[in-house]
Amino acid sequence: MTEAARQAGEVLIVTGMSGAGRSTAANALEDLGWYVVDNLPPQMLRPLLDLTELAAGVLPKVAVVVDVRGRDLFSDLPDAMRALRERRQIRLLFLDAADDVLVRRFEAVRRPHPLQGDGTILDGIRHERERLMGVRESADVIIDTSSYNIHQLATQVNDLFTDAGAARHILTILSFGFKYGLPPDADLVADMRFLPNPFWNETMRPLTGEDDEVREFVLAQTGAEEFIDAYAAALKPVLAGYQRENKRHSVVAVGCTGGKHRSVVMARELAERLAEAPGVAVRVKHRDLGRE
Structure with a gap:
């Protein structure tokens, strides 16, 4: 990486399923001080990076929303990401949601899916999911917004992308109840x-x-x-490895039956033991606390 690239700052690519909350995430990032570029074709990513390097720190945080509105141009995103990651440290945020949730959201705003053509909304969603499969697999952060409203999603983005001092990795320890389903964004799951x-x-x-x-x-x-x-002892080398691999965020899910008693206790205890892990900022969330 050149000195100009180091001084140019962070670049975050925001993509994912239509209806999963890209606009909400982009607005939250803008509120956090990121310079947000919406609906940029992948072919324009390299010129944008050139501009940030020439600006020499004027744009320290750039978030770029790239999605299927770019039609056939969007298919170039995986290749563009691979080429750019050889030159700069770039993170990819992927927003997802369950198909039935996405259908309800499109029906609520009475707009067609950008890829449905003469078919149904669900046809468009399935087509988009096929096109995004490879992109999702290369994501650094995946947020499943199925159970989020816009305020909860904005809070999640704020938690993930607010500066955490000198931390190179943000660890979320999430308690949950198995009877409500596994957290879809969990990297590791522990059963209490x-x-x-x-x-x-x-x-x-x-x-x-x-x-x-x-x-x-x-x-x-x-x-x-x-x-x-x-x-906790087993997780410390994992967290160190995530930092070496430039994985900036991870979710360790701690579950019990209802997510009310055992998982909450153990999530808090785990957070205390990992609080001093070098380069790691630890956050605790309780997904199902308060549910009946």
């Missing part, structure tokens, strides 16, 4: 159902893993402390 469930204790049933009584109960169980110590 090997521990006794506080739900069956009438006193603790209405409480959560954020209450001291539940925390003490969970950590007193055989294997709880041993697991969390061993898992």
